[in-house]
Amino acid sequence: MLFRQLLEPDSCTYTYLLGCQETGATVLIDPVLDTVERDLKLLQQLGLKLTYTLDTHVHADHLTGAARLKSLTGSRIAFPAMDKLHCADAGIEEGRIFRVGNIDIHPLFTPGHTSHHHAYLVDNGTHQMLFSGDALLIEACGRN
Numbered sequence: 001m002l003f004r005q006l007l008e009p010d011s012c013t014y015t016y017l018l019g020c021q022e023t024g025a026t027v028l029i030d031p032v033l034d035t036v037e038r039d040l041k042l043l044q045q046l047g048l049k050l051t052y053t054l055d056t057h058v059h060a061d062h063l064t065g066a067a068r069l070k071s072l073t074g075s076r077i078a079f080p081a082m083d084k085l086h087c088a089d090a091g092i093e094e095g096r097i098f099r100v101g102n103i104d105i106h107p108l109f110t111p112g113h114t115s116h117h118h119a120y121l122v123d124n125g126t127h128q129m130l131f132s133g134d135a136l137l138i139e140a141c142g143r144n
């Protein structure tokens with residue numbers, strides 16, 4: 001699995017790229033509107049096609065690049081189903097694995113920062129990675 005951590009410094013938002021090396025399917029977790037061009041350049045450099053964007057939550061401190069990336073690449077938008085977003089192509093729920101290529105993403109319902117916040121757990125066999133969004137902040141916990 002290809003993995004990249006990317007930072008948008010103004011909002012201190014981390015975006016994560018996960019790419020399936022067997023299928024080329026790729027997901028960006030928590031893409032930021034201001035860094036869409038950077039993300040597109042990285043995808044191009046890595047020879048990947050964006051399959052999905054996946055957000056942990058909807059919030060004023062996080063302006064997602066999901067719709068812009070969809071319009072530019074044809075990627076699909078995945079969001080927590082609880083948010084009932086009309087723009088979502090896939091609704092995410094705890095207990096239902098979200099699969100991107102051969103990458104299994106386990107959604108975890110983690111309310112607090114927002115009522116519908118979800119974190120995403122990925123286990124690639126050797127490492128477990130938790131993409132916690134704003135449920136956990138560096139040196140703090142996610143606050144509302």
Ligand SMILES: [Fe+2]
Binds near residue numbers: 057058059061062134
């Ligand atoms: Fe947030």
